[in-house]
Amino acid sequence: MNERIEISTEYIPLGQFLKLANIVESGGMVKIFLSEFEVYVNGELENRRGRKLYLGDTVEIEEFGAFEVVREEQN
Template structure:
């Protein structure tokens, strides 16, 4: 089951999403993690912090869990 992370806008960048989900302590940790390991977005490996995520996109992070983008609308 995916943990829902709600956003108030049409989209959110991957870096902002990871910070909102409280998985990492700082933006620097997010940057380093994405450069070295990356995460799966809708089943594809992603390393870009600026990747836009929209409602129903699924982000899977090794050893941290699975998250889905949900709209607060």
């Protein structure tokens, strides 16, 4: 089962997504992380930290699991 990561915008860059999902601690770590781990977006290998993720996209990272981008629920 995918962990759901909520966003309130139309899209989120992959680098910000990795911080939001608590996979990396800072933006400076994103480039290094992407060079050391295989990250798949919708089944395709991705290494661009600026890759835009939209609602419904899935991100899979070996050793970390699978994540789905969903709309943040408004209260």
